[in-house]
Amino acid sequence: MKTITGESFEIRMExxxxxxxxxxxxxxxGVTDYLPILELLKExxxxxxxxxxxxxxxxDFLNSSGITMLSRFVIEARDQAGINLYLIASESIVxxxxxxxxxxxxMPALVIHLT
Amino acid sequence: xxxxxILGQNERELxxxxxxxxxxxxxxxxxxxxxxRNNGLSADFLGDFVTTxxxxxxxxxxxxxxxxxxxxxxxxxxxxxxxxxxxxxERDVDxxxxxxxxxxxxxxxxTASNGVGAExxxxxxxxxxxxxxxDAGDLLVRQLEESSMGTAPNASGLGLLTMxxxxxxxxxxxFEGNPRYPGFLVVTTSAVLLPGPGTGVAK
Numbered sequence: 001m002k003t004i005t006g007e008s009f010e011i012r013m014e015x016x017x018x019x020x021x022x023x024x025x026x027x028x029x030g031v032t033d034y035l036p037i038l039e040l041l042k043e044x045x046x047x048x049x050x051x052x053x054x055x056x057x058x059x060d061f062l063n064s065s066g067i068t069m070l071s072r073f074v075i076e077a078r079d080q081a082g083i084n085l086y087l088i089a090s091e092s093i094v095x096x097x098x099x100x101x102x103x104x105x106x107m108p109a110l111v112i113h114l115t
Numbered sequence: 116x117x118x119x120x121i122l123g124q125n126e127r128e129l130x131x132x133x134x135x136x137x138x139x140x141x142x143x144x145x146x147x148x149x150x151x152r153n154n155g156l157s158a159d160f161l162g163d164f165v166t167t168x169x170x171x172x173x174x175x176x177x178x179x180x181x182x183x184x185x186x187x188x189x190x191x192x193x194x195x196x197x198x199x200x201x202x203x204x205e206r207d208v209d210x211x212x213x214x215x216x217x218x219x220x221x222x223x224x225x226t227a228s229n230g231v232g233a234e235x236x237x238x239x240x241x242x243x244x245x246x247x248x249x250d251a252g253d254l255l256v257r258q259l260e261e262s263s264m265g266t267a268p269n270a271s272g273l274g275l276l277t278m279x280x281x282x283x284x285x286x287x288x289x290f291e292g293n294p295r296y297p298g299f300l301v302v303t304t305s306a307v308l309l310p311g312p313g314t315g316v317a318k
Contacts (some may be wrong), residue, residue: 025155025310027155027194029151029198030202031262046314047183061190061191061194063191063194063196063198063271064195064277065278067273068262071259071262072262073258079201081150092183094183094184094188095191095281097279098281098282099277100279102256102259102277106256106259
């Protein structure tokens with residue numbers, strides 16, 4: 001299992017690259033700092049499983065630079081034929097209902113599953 | 116001489132009682148890397164602080180969900196404001212970076228200010244003009260598309276657009292000359308949150 005951890009967050013990717021789990025609060029300072037996470041996410045698009053899952057339900061906080069990083073991944077997934085992308089989100093985390101819908105404007109086929 | 120300029124929403128209800136909290140940082144005292152962690156701590160603090168003003172009236176389940184929304188919105192806005200101020204403040208002049216949380220009976224206002232050079236101020240004013248003349252949702256999606264191609268002219272604008280689009284915030288801007296530092300300006304950005312009836316902030 002591949003992981004990226006910081007003081008306030010943990011990101012884990014399943015060995016078969018089918019799912020990436022996010023936990024904690026992500027407040028990195030910009031595009032460059034988010035690059036390793038974006039690169040990890042992009043690994044799910046090489047020999048992709050069906051679906052590709054991002055599990056965000058334990059990601060309590062994401063700053064706007066993080067939203068930019070997520071949208072860059074969503075655009076990559078959209079532009080590659082045959083990707084089914086699922087986001088697992090939580091009703092009890094405020095930003096999920098507020099901000100994830102913007103990603104659906106980028107990729108209408110994106111599925112957001114609110115738990 | 117730099118003329119003072121006010122853009123966007125800056126109304127104040129001067130007759131209303133308010134309570135406020137200000138955090139202020141010297142731009143000269145620590146490098147931005149070591150300051151970054153402080154943004155999150157300060158933003159979390161302001162988010163927690165605002166909850167002490169909520170009343171316990173009404174249906175508790177609804178009230179607590181609503182309070183959670185406001186707490187998160189305050190934390191998100193404060194964090195974005197601090198990140199922008201830390202990124203764009205002018206390091207060569209001793210104009211403090213300040214964030215202020217103000218509560219009245221009807222609204223919550225978060226205000227951030229920092230010093231900038233004239234060129235940075237002009238870039239920011241141009242972006243503000245774009246925000247004021249566009250639909251925030253459309254502009255947000257456009258910025259996200261452009262950022263994926265690495266062509267977004269102003270990446271930090273995304274924080275402001277999410278405030279408007281995702282949290283229904285009204286933004287206002289003020290650019291003021293500073294007598295101590297000719298050629299530099301103090302830029303103040305304010306976000307007004309209208310928490311809605313029954314919230315009971317700052318009673």
